Amino acid sequence: MANYFNTLPLREQLNQLGVCEFMDNSEFSDGVNALKGKKIVIVGCGAQGLNQGLNLRDSGLDVSYALRKEAIEQKRDSWKNATSNNFNVGTYEELLPTADLVINLTPDKQHTAVINAVMPLMKQGATLSYSHGFNIVEEGMQIRKDITVIMVAPKSPGSEVRSEYVRGFGVPTLIAVHPENDPEGKGLAWAKAYCVGTGGHRAGVLLSSFVAEVKSDLMGEQTILCGLLQTGSILSFDKMVEKGIDAGYASKLVQYGVEVITEALKHGGVSGMMDRLSNVAKVKAFELSEELKDIMRPLFQKHQDDIMSGEFSRTMMEDWANGDANLLKWRAETGETAFEKTPAGDVKIGEQEYFDNYLLMVAFVRAGVELAFETMVEAGIKPESAYYESLHETPLIANTIARKKLFEMNRVISDTAEYGCYLFDQACKPLLADFMKKIDTDVVGKNYNEGKDGSVDNQQLVAINEVLRNHPVEIVGTKLRKAMTAMKAIKTA
Amino acid sequence: MEPLVRITGLNLRYQQKQVLNNLGWTIQHGENWLLGGASGSGKTSLAKIIAEMQSAAGELKIDFNKKSRLPAEVLFVESWYRFKNIEGLSNFYYQQRYTSLQANETVTVKAELQHYGKDKNLEFEEAEKLMEALNFSALKNSQLLELSSGEHKKLQLVKALWLKPQLLIIDQPYTGLDALSRRKLNGLLDEAVAAGVQLILICNDKELPASINCYAEIENGQLKRLDSQDEISVSYQRQSKDLPDFLQVRPGYTSDEILRMIDVSIRYGDKQVLKNINWEVRAGEKWLLQGPNGSGKSTLLSLINGDHPQSYANNFYLFGNKRGSGESIWDIKQHTGIISPEFHWYFDATSTVWQSIASGFYDSVGLYRQLPFSKSAKVDELIEFFELTEHKNDLLSALPLGKQRLVLLARTIIKNPELLILDEPCQGLDQQQTAYFNQLVDELSVNGMTIIYVGHFASALPSCLEKRIELNEGEVVAIETLAESCLA
Ligand SMILES: NC(=O)c1ccc[n+]([C@@H]2O[C@H](COP(=O)([O-])OP(=O)(O)OC[C@H]3O[C@@H](n4cnc5c(N)ncnc54)[C@H](OP(=O)(O)O)[C@@H]3O)[C@@H](O)[C@H]2O)c1
Ligand SMILES: [Mg+2]
Numbered sequence: 002m003a004n005y006f007n008t009l010p011l012r013e014q015l016n017q018l019g020v021c022e023f024m025d026n027s028e029f030s031d032g033v034n035a036l037k038g039k040k041i042v043i044v045g046c047g048a049q050g051l052n053q054g055l056n057l058r059d060s061g062l063d064v065s066y067a068l069r070k071e072a073i074e075q076k077r078d079s080w081k082n083a084t085s086n087n088f089n090v091g092t093y094e095e096l097l098p099t100a101d102l103v104i105n106l107t108p109d110k111q112h113t114a115v116i117n118a119v120m121p122l123m124k125q126g127a128t129l130s131y132s133h134g135f136n137i138v139e140e141g142m143q144i145r146k147d148i149t150v151i152m153v154a155p156k157s158p159g160s161e162v163r164s165e166y167v168r169g170f171g172v173p174t175l176i177a178v179h180p181e182n183d184p185e186g187k188g189l190a191w192a193k194a195y196c197v198g199t200g201g202h203r204a205g206v207l208l209s210s211f212v213a214e215v216k217s218d219l220m221g222e223q224t225i226l227c228g229l230l231q232t233g234s235i236l237s238f239d240k241m242v243e244k245g246i247d248a249g250y251a252s253k254l255v256q257y258g259v260e261v262i263t264e265a266l267k268h269g270g271v272s273g274m275m276d277r278l279s280n281v282a283k284v285k286a287f288e289l290s291e292e293l294k295d296i297m298r299p300l301f302q303k304h305q306d307d308i309m310s311g312e313f314s315r316t317m318m319e320d321w322a323n324g325d326a327n328l329l330k331w332r333a334e335t336g337e338t339a340f341e342k343t344p345a346g347d348v349k350i351g352e353q354e355y356f357d358n359y360l361l362m363v364a365f366v367r368a369g370v371e372l373a374f375e376t377m378v379e380a381g382i383k384p385e386s387a388y389y390e391s392l393h394e395t396p397l398i399a400n401t402i403a404r405k406k407l408f409e410m411n412r413v414i415s416d417t418a419e420y421g422c423y424l425f426d427q428a429c430k431p432l433l434a435d436f437m438k439k440i441d442t443d444v445v446g447k448n449y450n451e452g453k454d455g456s457v458d459n460q461q462l463v464a465i466n467e468v469l470r471n472h473p474v475e476i477v478g479t480k481l482r483k484a485m486t487a488m489k490a491i492k493t494a
Numbered sequence: 495m496e497p498l499v500r501i502t503g504l505n506l507r508y509q510q511k512q513v514l515n516n517l518g519w520t521i522q523h524g525e526n527w528l529l530g531g532a533s534g535s536g537k538t539s540l541a542k543i544i545a546e547m548q549s550a551a552g553e554l555k556i557d558f559n560k561k562s563r564l565p566a567e568v569l570f571v572e573s574w575y576r577f578k579n580i581e582g583l584s585n586f587y588y589q590q591r592y593t594s595l596q597a598n599e600t601v602t603v604k605a606e607l608q609h610y611g612k613d614k615n616l617e618f619e620e621a622e623k624l625m626e627a628l629n630f631s632a633l634k635n636s637q638l639l640e641l642s643s644g645e646h647k648k649l650q651l652v653k654a655l656w657l658k659p660q661l662l663i664i665d666q667p668y669t670g671l672d673a674l675s676r677r678k679l680n681g682l683l684d685e686a687v688a689a690g691v692q693l694i695l696i697c698n699d700k701e702l703p704a705s706i707n708c709y710a711e712i713e714n715g716q717l718k719r720l721d722s723q724d725e726i727s728v729s730y731q732r733q734s735k736d737l738p739d740f741l742q743v744r745p746g747y748t749s750d751e752i753l754r755m756i757d758v759s760i761r762y763g764d765k766q767v768l769k770n771i772n773w774e775v776r777a778g779e780k781w782l783l784q785g786p787n788g789s790g791k792s793t794l795l796s797l798i799n800g801d802h803p804q805s806y807a808n809n810f811y812l813f814g815n816k817r818g819s820g821e822s823i824w825d826i827k828q829h830t831g832i833i834s835p836e837f838h839w840y841f842d843a844t845s846t847v848w849q850s851i852a853s854g855f856y857d858s859v860g861l862y863r864q865l866p867f868s869k870s871a872k873v874d875e876l877i878e879f880f881e882l883t884e885h886k887n888d889l890l891s892a893l894p895l896g897k898q899r900l901v902l903l904a905r906t907i908i909k910n911p912e913l914l915i916l917d918e919p920c921q922g923l924d925q926q927q928t929a930y931f932n933q934l935v936d937e938l939s940v941n942g943m944t945i946i947y948v949g950h951f952a953s954a955l956p957s958c959l960e961k962r963i964e965l966n967e968g969e970v971v972a973i974e975t976l977a978e979s980c981l982a
Pocket of ligand 2: 642917918
């Protein structure tokens with residue numbers, strides 16, 4: 002199998018990368034009708050599988066689960082989750098031949114094997130869906146020509162897909178139809194109906210392409226989302242301990258700080274986050290983040306280049322073939338970092354304190370979000386796509402750090418994210434060595450405002466605000482956030 | 495000996511209102527108080543000040559008995575509290591407890607109690623006795639998420655009675671408890687007093703532990719000592735008034751059959767929650783649903799409201815259609831309005847009063863749409879009717895509990911639903927608030943709305959109810975008219 006993107010002529014590459022249309026509500030007025038009475042079979046019952054299935058069934062659709070034999074025989078969690086919620090469960094042979102829509106929600110790394118087992122059993126003219134396009138784009142999986150191939154990719158973890166649905170809302174979602182597999186021209190109608198069934202249409206839907214989704218998703222997850230949050234967290238923790246801040250406090254500040262800080266992104270974007278700082282602190286964070294952007298830009302560009310050329314997925318798949326040697330080594334290293342091993346102290350940290358005492362993370366987040374966005378757009382990805390894969394997802398990922406630190410973040414997101422994250426982290430830490438030498442506890446661990454009279458040069462402040470607010474990620478973000486009005490209150494631990 | 499508590503010159507303002515005004519209170523050793531009176535009079539604030547969970551101007555002196563073996567501690571059991579998941583968050587949604595998930599989100603009752611016991615240096619055996627006495631032992635291995643609000647109350651009470659602090663303050667101790675559990679609780683409180691605990695109970699309930707020997711209420715920000723419980727001020731009566739026009743019409747029924755269940759059963763692993771339920775409700779009927787804590791009432795209602803994943807394996811009809819025949823949960827919810835303590839618990843804390851009520855049009859938890867003028871006019875009208883106009887733009891969570899409940903009632907009726915499900919709607923409310931709420935239900939009932947009401951106490955029910963279904967351990971043990979049940 003050859004990398005699908007690389008088989009395309011440049012014109013078509015740009016064409017597919019540029020598919021990006023924010024869909025109007027009226028495009029979903031047909032509801033789930035296109036799928037009414039159709040037999041939907043979901044392969045895999047994990048985080049996405051179970052929760053998407055619960056939503057689709059609650060939307061009036063006919064859902065069952067095809068699990069691999071071992072999972073059924075050994076009554077694994079996937080089997081238990083499906084049966085105890087009263088879903089019909091069966092083997093591939095039992096369920097796939099009559100399925101109208103087969104939804105593949107197994108881990109990306111397994112897709113080639115899963116599709117090879119599933120496809121021969123699918124009936125003529127059936128539809129196959131993914132929630133991530135890696136298999137199609139990077140592995141170049143070829144799907145039988147009578148089969149329609151679509152994508153419905155919720156931009157949230159499975160648990161949120163469910164909780165937002167039952168509240169009467171949804172999570173932002175990307176949908177796409179694979180241009181090589183739309184023999185009957187029904188792909189878009191089915192993708193829309195499926196999206197309505199998960200509630201996604203209430204929170205903003207982007208019509209995308211497999212190519213655009215994959216190239217932007219990979220870039221986002223390995224740079225800002227997982228990569229930089231990991232690097233920033235570890236460097237911050239180590240710095241605090243080096244400078245004598247209590248390790249329990251440092252651990253808590255880092256673990257929960259990224260969640261509290263990035264939560265502000267949900268409401269007001271990067272400028273909203275920066276506005277949580279005092280004027281003096283904002284000026285400092287701005288200066289640090291400018292410096293960070295200059296230092297890290299080449300690294301972000303390298304990641305984007307490798308993703309575009311297929312170099313990234315080639316080396317990752319090599320590692321898959323090599324028994325995950327690199328991945329396992331890096332994973333073990335992350336598990337051994339001092340931050341990971343120091344439990345959060347039993348101290349109360351107020352919401353504002355997370356901003357005042359962790360200005361460095363604010364600078365990291367601004368630098369990372371803007372860089373990821375800028376680099377994606379330069380590479381031909383449209384601003385809306387770039388927004389979802391950078392700013393929008395940052396608080397969602399930060400949430401997983403607050404839950405169980407980095408090791409867990411890496412395990413729950415996805416195997417591609419984990420691999421890419423380590424790759425980034427390995428390169429980024431040495432890059433920031435000189436920068437970190439200058440960092441002291443005034444920007445990480447202690448309140449930056451302490452001992453300052455709070456006055457700033459007004460003109461400088463105005464200029465900074467101007468720069469922040471006019472960044473393209475803010476402009477597109479303001480528009481997209483309007484579409485998702487429901488934002489949860491800021492949580493503090 | 496110094497008194498246990500001496501309070502002088504206590505002042506507390508909340509927004510424009512002087513809640514506590516130069517209040518003084520002395521609690522001698524051996525005294526056990528009932529603090530009653532109108533809601534919003536400052537009882538909970540006063541309790542929190544004594545427990546040092548809230549600060550106020552004035553003097554508070556607590557003189558614990560140094561010779562006592564009981565912890566020199568004030569423990570305040572709140573009437574409304576939030577539990578957390580394993581990661582320390584409490585962002586649950588209320589349907590979550592009906593969904594089976596292999597990964598545990600919250601700890602079990604037992605783990606929670608073990609942790610508490612270790613922290614406080616207590617013998618676990620003692621907790622087991624208390625659980626037994628409150629009929630709570632069967633839930634030892636349940637996750638916190640699976641408990642109903644009444645069961646959460648019991649967990650709080652077990653902790654308090656286990657710790658036996660020198661001063662124990664309980665806000666609404668009987669909330670959500672069935673009649674038997676209430677009596678048991680009174681016995682346990684008396685035992686605690688015998689062991690040296692002093693009590694302050696905040697409530698207006700009539701059946702109290704025998705050890706209660708002092709009475710008071712807060713009047714105009716000051717503590718007023720009373721000779722007996724009977725002197726506690728009785729409430730103001732609601733002037734009944736005309737419902738808004740849009741609620742004075744019979745709901746638009748699509749079928750005369752509201753629900754029909756045929757041998758409905760629910761189980762989680764080997765725990766059977768509902769067993770062969772057969773039940774029919776017809777348009778306009780007013781039902782009382784009863785049964786002890788944990789008998790399956792809320793689960794039964796979750797089936798009717800489209801909230802239970804196991805609906806799909808059961809045989810029942812809602813509004814004339816077979817469940818699981820291609821309808822969405824939103825199609826079902828369109829016909830119904832629901833309030834339950836759990837629903838309230840998990841309701842969106844970031845909504846304003848106006849948004850909360852408006853969200854009833856779409857059955858969403860929080861408002862995500864722009865309302866057309868015709869609908870927003872109805873919201874305004876209903877807010878007026880419920881006398882909530884001044885709170886219109888306040889956050890729901892900033893209102894006193896009784897008012898929050900009224901907002902949720904307004905939310906459920908804003909679309910004039912065919913079926914109104916009121917699952918312990920008055921839980922946590924005092925007698926006056928309960929009477930007020932039930933009077934409203936009676937007013938609402940006259941135009942043909944179907945009602946299912948869950949309540950434990952005959953004295954605290956709306957008068958419109960006419961039929962009764964009773965559950966015990968997941969089975970129907972009685973279906974009768976209320977007249978019949980009175981004869982029995
Ligand atoms: N997680 C997210 O936040 C997220 C967001 C958007 C999109 N997605 C996409 O959603 C898809 C599913 O991800 P997920 O996070 O839901 O995965 P997951 O939680 O790891 O679940 C995977 C499921 O697939 C089954 N499975 C694993 N290996 C298999 C194999 N070789 N053959 C058949 N079944 C297998 C597992 O069950 P058994 O092992 O018991 O068989 C399990 O039920 C991926 O394409 C991912 O990129 C994920
Ligand atoms: Mg209940």
